Amino acid sequence: MITILMGSIAIGLSLGVLGSGGSILTVPVLAYGLGQTEKQAIASALLIVGLISSVSSFSGIRQRLVHWPLVWLFGLPGMVGTYLGAWFASFTTGIVQMTVFATVMLAAAWRMFKPSKAAPETRSEPSNWLTGFQGLLVGVLTGFVGVGGGFLIVPALVLLSGLAMRTAVATSLVIIVMNSFIGFLKYQQVLTESQTQLNWHIIMVMTAIGIAGSLTGQRLSGRLPQQKIKSAFSIFLILMAGFILYQSLPALFPAFTL
Template sequence: MVSIVLGALSIGLTLGLLGSGGSILTVPVLSYLVGQEQKLAIAGSLAIVGIISFFTMIPHIIKGKVAWDRVLYFGLPGMAGTYLGAWISKFVPGAIQFIIFALVMLYAAYKMLTTNQELNTTKRGYLHMIADGLLVGILTGFVGVGGGFLIVPALVLLGGLPIQTAIATSLVIIFMKSASGFFKYQQLLAESNIPIDWNVIAIISAVGIIGSFSGIKLGQLVNQTYLQRIFAVFLIVMAVYIGYQSVIELTGV
């Protein structure tokens, strides 16, 4: 239980600090610490990250930091994409989803290590944001990641937003997409007679919310680029482990 609580705290901290990364931690916590089957872990991740994002975004909304036009052009297509990605997942074994999830983690680490979020903030057209929102949404639904590590750079590089505004806006979009994806996964799990463990979702969400508010406070005190690089290294280690375990399961070696 201690490891689960620590995992939940880390989920909230990363969401509060970076506006992303929560679901990349949630899926491994549910799968390897709680022991859930892959598809159930992905569904639970969407529920937990959606709940934490909802509470974490409230202070940003109150302070007027959310760019609502970007929510409209990026978030709504993202909801549609997430629903579609969740539907596609019914045709794919959980082990393959986890292999793709590991590849996504590696890509996220690469972006965090190489993207300078203070540069190249030229605003581009809304069609780019709509297309990006749809594609990131499909990824969210398929492997259970909220996509904050893609949303934040996209809002900065394509939307021309300051980093703090991008983080606040990302949390709103993550909530919207997570709700859409979880709704579809609930249907898929019901068809397979797999019950959702609401107790686990409630516990991790509650601890994660505490961690997220702590992350918001810490984010005002520490260098975000430095944090991203540390988190990126952690993602690489986790990706290698998850990919290795999934390949073993898939091949039976």
């Protein structure tokens, strides 16, 4: 129960304060803390983060911070990519997914450790095709390893589309909801075919605690030193990625010894 409680609070706070990082915490908590299979953990994480993000996004919608044209331009291709990524994951082993997941964690750590950059005052408008293609790639990643992609979506919206950080975070949460739910629906098909059941009790408990943590994080976000939080979070991600690789690589490469 302690694992569920602490993990859910961390997931919610991450989404509330940073607008990202939820799935990157959820999958390891479910897979290593609660002993679920890789595909169970990824499917559950997509639903948990989707539900938490849907509640968290209400604040940005109410404050009219969400940039709806970019939601559709970035999010709709993202949904297609998520479905494709989840479909491709059905042909791969969980060990491969967790190895890729650890690599994604390292990329997220690097992204968060770097100081945030403001959107340039003068910039060329990105083409709709480029924005849609970025959404598609983020979606494929979401579907394959179960990450919402917020750590990629937020910088893309800030640096390439020129959004303010608060608008980018609010917009990112809506896109995460779209990607997470379509990915979960596809994973349900995969789990049904393998006759694997989800633990709905854990999903509901983690979602409820995560929502409370996310709402608290949103209230605290303006008062906390975000760059210091990101730096600390990135160090945690590096340690977690190292643990996942330590667990996964020997199974992926039997001759590989640590």
